[in-house]
Amino acid sequence: MRSVAIDIGNTGTKYGIFEGDALVKQAYFDGQEQLPQELLNQTFDHAIVASVAGDPQSIKSRLSVSGSVIELSAQTALPVFNNYKTPQTLGVDRIAGVAGANYFFPHRNCLVFDAGTCITHDFIDSSGVYHGGGIAPGLQMKFNALHTFTKRLPLVQRKDFDSPLTGQTTEESILSGVLTGTVAELNGFIHAYSEKAADLVVILCGGDAGFFESKLKGRIFVIPELVLFGLHRILAHNV
Known part of the structure; x- marks a missing residue:
């Protein structure tokens, strides 16, 4: 086929x-x-x-x-069980991502980060039940927001792989707040989910996955094609 x-x-x-x-x-x-x-x-x-x-x-x-x-819509039959309270509002990329995670890591608890325009995290358990997750601004959106909604902060667009912990200029402070802060945010989610789900598999995809790959704690699987594989699996489930 x-x-x-x-x-x-x-x-x-x-x-x-x-x-x-x-x-x-x-x-x-x-x-x-x-x-x-x-x-x-x-x-x-x-x-x-x-x-x-x-x-x-x-x-x-x-x-x-x-x-x-x-x-793909809320009415499409899925190879995983969707436990989201409002499936009609769920982004189709998110459900495709967890379908991809379940394809690559069946019978495992999986936490999926999609680091693109937004940064989403989604959790699917070892029984193939999708529970939901979270949505936050992506890196570029954060940089844009700081510049747009303040009078004096410059537009910073660097995504340094060694962003500072303590900024000593305004640009460095923005890099610390956006880059170092977002890494801490994702590591916090990994820690929280690891405490509730044994043998957690953490998967990264999205345009900014390369920035986070070496900065997140524990073993991280970077699968750029995750959503495409999830879509393919959903397609196979329906034909």
């Missing part, structure tokens, strides 16, 4: 082409208007599209698919 999984995010669109369960091609493009020729020049057996940035119809309508085209 040749299938495609498309993840439309706040800042761009990722896609993955699968042959059976193997991811054979993945790429990223801006917006939704200019679909890569890689997607336009072939026919897929099945497709799944997930969007947190509006109606994905413009992409769906241009795909050539001989079988099913699934738009």
